[in-house]
Amino acid sequence: MFQRFLDEGLAHSSYLLGCPRAREAVVIDPRRDVDVYVDAARDHGLTITHVIETHIHADFVSGARELAAIGARPVAGPGAGLRFDHHEARDGETLQIGDLSLRLLHTPGHTPEHIAIVANHADEPIRAFTGDTLFVGAVGRPDLLGEPMTRVLAGDLYDSLFHTLLSLGDDVEVHPAHGAGSLCGAGIGREPHSTIGQERRFNPMLQHASREAFVTAVLADLPETPVYFPRMKRVNHDGPRVLGLTTAVEPPPALSAAAADDAIRGGATMLDLRGPGAFGDGHVPGAINIGYGSKIGNWAGWVIAPEARLVLMTPESGGRQAVEACRQLLRVGLEGVEGYVEGGYAAWAAAGLPMSRIQQITARDLSDRISRREPLTVVDVRSPREWRAGHIDGAVHIPVGDVLNRAAELPTDMPAATICEGGYRSSLAASLLERAGVRSILNVTGGMAAFRTVEATP
Numbered sequence: 001m002f003q004r005f006l007d008e009g010l011a012h013s014s015y016l017l018g019c020p021r022a023r024e025a026v027v028i029d030p031r032r033d034v035d036v037y038v039d040a041a042r043d044h045g046l047t048i049t050h051v052i053e054t055h056i057h058a059d060f061v062s063g064a065r066e067l068a069a070i071g072a073r074p075v076a077g078p079g080a081g082l083r084f085d086h087h088e089a090r091d092g093e094t095l096q097i098g099d100l101s102l103r104l105l106h107t108p109g110h111t112p113e114h115i116a117i118v119a120n121h122a123d124e125p126i127r128a129f130t131g132d133t134l135f136v137g138a139v140g141r142p143d144l145l146g147e148p149m150t151r152v153l154a155g156d157l158y159d160s161l162f163h164t165l166l167s168l169g170d171d172v173e174v175h176p177a178h179g180a181g182s183l184c185g186a187g188i189g190r191e192p193h194s195t196i197g198q199e200r201r202f203n204p205m206l207q208h209a210s211r212e213a214f215v216t217a218v219l220a221d222l223p224e225t226p227v228y229f230p231r232m233k234r235v236n237h238d239g240p241r242v243l244g245l246t247t248a249v250e251p252p253p254a255l256s257a258a259a260a261d262d263a264i265r266g267g268a269t270m271l272d273l274r275g276p277g278a279f280g281d282g283h284v285p286g287a288i289n290i291g292y293g294s295k296i297g298n299w300a301g302w303v304i305a306p307e308a309r310l311v312l313m314t315p316e317s318g319g320r321q322a323v324e325a326c327r328q329l330l331r332v333g334l335e336g337v338e339g340y341v342e343g344g345y346a347a348w349a350a351a352g353l354p355m356s357r358i359q360q361i362t363a364r365d366l367s368d369r370i371s372r373r374e375p376l377t378v379v380d381v382r383s384p385r386e387w388r389a390g391h392i393d394g395a396v397h398i399p400v401g402d403v404l405n406r407a408a409e410l411p412t413d414m415p416a417a418t419i420c421e422g423g424y425r426s427s428l429a430a431s432l433l434e435r436a437g438v439r440s441i442l443n444v445t446g447g448m449a450a451f452r453t454v455e456a457t458p
Contacts, residue, residue, distance in 0.1 A: 001016070001017065001019070001020055001025065001046065002015070002016070002124070002127070003015065003016045003040055004175070004192065005031070005036055006179070006192070007060070007294075007331065008294040009293075009295045009296065009297050009328060010031075010060050010178075010297065010298055010332075011178050011179045011180060011182035012031060012059070012060055012177065012178055012182070013029070013176065013178065013179060013192065014028060014029045014030050014037075014177070015027070015028040015029070015129060015175060016028075016037050016040055017100060017119055018041065018044060018046040018097070018100070019098025019099045019100045019121070020044070020046075021098050021099055022099065023046050023047060024048075024049045024097050024098050025041045025044075025047065025048045025049065025097070026048070026051065026095075026097050026100075026102065027048055027050075027052070027063075027067060027072070028051075028052045028054065028117060028129050029052070029054055029057070029062075029129075029131065029177045030051055030062060030063035030064060031060055031061075031062075031063050031331055032060070032066065032240065032243075032245060032330050033063065033245045033330060033331065034063040034066045034067050034245055035245060035246055035247055035248055035249070037067070038070070038247075047071075048071075048072045049071070049072060049073065049097065050072055050073045051063075051064045051067040051068065051072045051073070051075070052074075052076075052095075052102070052117060053074065053075070053076045053077070053236075054077070054114060054115055054117070054129065054130075054132065054133075054177060055077060055080075055110060055111040055113055055115070055132060056080060056111060056113065056233055056237050057177075058144050058184070058229040058230070058232050058233050059178075059182065059183065059184060059229060059301075060232065060297075060331045060332060061232065061235055061236065061240045061330070061331055061333050062236045062240065063245070065240055065242050066242055066243070066244075066245050067246075068085070068086075069242050069244070069246070070246050073086075074086035074087065075087045075088075075089055075095065075104070076088055076115075077113035077114055077115035078106050078113060079112055079113045081113075082237060082239065083237060084238075084239035089115060090104075090106075091104070091105060091106035092104070092105065092106075099121060099122060100119060100120075101119070101120045102117050102119050102120075103117070103118040103120070104116075104117055105117075105118065105164055105165075106160075106164075107130070107131075107133045107160035107161075107164055107165065108153065108156040108159075109133055109139075109140060109142055109153055109157025109158070109159070109161070110132040110133055110141065110142060110153070110157065110184070111132075111144070111145065111153070112149075112153070112156070114131055114132065114133055114140075114160070116128055116129060116130045116133060116134075116160075116164070116165060117129040118168065118172070125171070125173050126168075126169070126172045126173065127172070127173045127175055128165065128172050128173065128174055128196070129175050129176075129177075130174055130175065130176050130177075131176065131177045132176070132177050132184045132185065133157065133161065134161060134165055134174060134176060134203075135176045135178060135179075135188045135189070136174065136176060136179070136188060136189035136190075136191045136192075136193065136194045136199070137187060137189030137191075137194075137203055138185045138186060138187045138188040138189065138204075138205060139157060139161060139185060139203070139205045139206075139218060140157060140184060141186065141222055141223065142154040142156070142157050142219075143219070143222055143225075144225065150219065151215065154214075154215040154218050154219055155211060157214075157218065158211045158215060159211075161205075161206065162206075162211075162214075165196065166199075166200055168196045169196060169197075170195060170197025170200065171195060171196070171197065172196045173193055173194070174193055174194045174196060174199060175192075175193045176188075176193075179191075179192060183224065183225070183226060185223070186221045186222060187204070187221070205218060223383075223385070224383050224384055224385075224399065224401075226301060226401060227401055228301040228302060228306075228333075231306060231333065232333065240333070241335070243335070245330070249323055249326055249327050249330070250323075251319030251320075251322055251326075252312065252319070252322050252323075252326055252337045252338065252339045253338070253340075254319065254342040255311065255339035255341055255342060256341075256347070257341060257342075257343070257348045257350070257351040258351060259339070260311045260339070260341045261348075261351075261353050263309070263311050263338055263339070264311060267309060268308075268310060268311050268338055269286070269287075269288060269308050269309065269310055269311070270283075270284040270287035270288070270311050270312075270313055271290060271304070271310050271311070271312050271313070271325075272284065272287040272288065272289045272290075272313040272345075273290060273291065273292040273296065273312060273313060273314050273315060273321065273325060274289070274291065274292070274313065274314075274315045275291050275292075275315070275427075276360065276423055276424065276426075276443060276445065277445070278315070278345070279291075279358070279431070280359065280360045280427070280430075280443060281357060282345065282349060282355045282356070282357055283313075283345070283355065283356055283357070283358075283431075284313065284348065284353075284354070284355065285354050285355070285356040285434075286356075286434070286435050287313065287356075287431060287435075288303065288304065288428070288431050288432065288435065289427050289428050289430070289431040291424055291427065291428075292315050292321055292324075292325070294328075295424075296324075296325050296328040296329065297327075297329055297330075297332045297334075298328075298332070299400070299425075299428060300328070300329055300332060300334055301332035301333075301334070302400065302401040303400070303403075303404065303428070303432060306333050306334060307336065308334065309336045310329070310334070310336050310337045311337075311338055311339060311341065312325055312337060312339070312340035312341070313340070313341050313344060313345060313348075314340055314341075314344060315344070317343055319340065321340075322337075322340040325337075356434065358427075358430050358431070358434065358441050358442070358443055359441070359443070360442075360445050361442050361443070361444055362444070362445055362446060363444060363445070363446045363447070363453070363454045364454050366378070366417060366419070366442075366444050366451060367454045367455065369417075370392070370394075375415070376415055376416075376442075377396055377410055377411055377414055377415070377417065378392050378394065378396065378417050378419060379395070379403075379416050379417065379418045379419070379433075380395045380396065380398070380419055380420075380448075381398060381399060381419070381420050381426055381428075381429040382397075382399065382420050382421055382425070382448070383399055384397075384399065386448075390448075391448075392419070392448075396409075396410070398429075400420070400425045400428055400429045400432075403429045403432040403433060404432050407432070407438055410433075410438060412438075414440070415440040415442050416438055416440065416441050416442070417441075417442040417443075417444055418433065418441065418442070418444065419444040419448060420447045420448070421447045421448050421449055422446065422447040422449055423443070423444065423445045423447045426443050426444055426447060427443050430442075430443040
């Protein structure tokens with residue numbers, strides 16, 4: 001029995017493997033809301049007996065302790081030193097789950113304690129669960145433990161790839177912990193899995209002839225590092241609080257507009273999950289705008305403090321979207337949701353409570369304003385890689401994760417126009433600038449994608 005679970009927002013893959021004869025199962029690299037694994041195991045008549053962490057994760061809160069609370073035995077790599085009860089595997093150790101054989105290989109590089117799991121079951125392909133060491137078309141980043149460790153880990157990564165994983169047969173399947181969009185590696189492919197032979201032939205990072213060439217290449221292509229990654233490392237090392245997430249996540253309380261206003265006056269933050277247009281037309285002053293979808297947790301981890309108290313404003317009435325938002329927030333360690341506004345923004349407006357607006361302008365409007373030399377600061381909030389690939393002349397580059405800390409750098413005598421690639425991150429950035437006290441803000445709808453089209457049109 002083999003099942004993959006994908007968290008699209010964090011591009012995170014986790015896995016449930018089981019032996020039907022022994023009615024036992026193991027989960028690899030679980031997310032925090034572990035009810036999905038519990039339900040799937042129950043559907044197949046299995047009991048989860050073990051949970052394996054390929055490494056101490058930086059981008060999400062692990063569900064290992066949640067599963068341990070219902071009897072699963074956590075397993076981690078050599079030297080993990082987790083501050084909760086677990087088994088620390090030896091290199092080459094075999095874990096037997098009924099007829100399912102799991103060989104644990106020490107593969108340091110992304111982290112020192114990293115392991116890969118080679119799963120062997122009769123009549124099934126051999127599968128290697130490579131965590132963040134080997135991705136489809138890419139490899140793990142070695143820099144998340146700081147500069148003193150980076151070059152050492154890059155060398156370890158070379159050894160783990162070329163001497164351990166590439167020694168497996170070409171037909172062995174590769175099932176990584178992340179896919180395209182994850183910041184745990186650069187240039188990860190979109191396919192969910194691959195084979196050792198495929199990666200040997202086509203993975204660009206595995207074409208280097210020497211250790212030194214590989215180290216140089218991997219250190220030259222590092223993605224940006226979200227500010228919440230070090231906190232996730234600490235949480236997963238020490239052990240996150242057990243919340244009983246083996247059953248469905250409960251909806252947060254429904255709050256009247258007045259109760260939500262009281263919470264905000266008492267220090268809570270409004271997290272507005274509506275789209276940029278609706279948010280721009282009217283929102284609670286100081287609200288943070290992260291549009292509803294798979295990226296709520298990803299961006300909330302960047303810009304919301306772990307101790308924050310949150311009130312949700314959802315696009316639809318009812319608690320369905322609030323539950324999904326809570327799930328994603330829990331995955332990045334944000335536990336402080338106090339409720340959602342019953343009736344949404346219409347209820348807030350009907351109550352006559354304070355509101356604010358952010359003007360939305362098109363890429364054509366922006367181009368015209370630049371042509372007329374109107375006083376304007378274009379704030380490009382995309383990643384450094386996107387910025388280097390091309391940007392508007394004279395724009396200021398402040399990645400969205402840095403906006404709150406760098407808002408004071410912007411001129412105060414002219415409007416700030418936020419722009420990203422498509423308009424999603426720029427609305428988040430605009431809300432952060434407003435929260436930081438910037439008074440005149442424009443959000444560019446359609447982003448750089450639309451701006452390039454405008455500039456290419458005669």
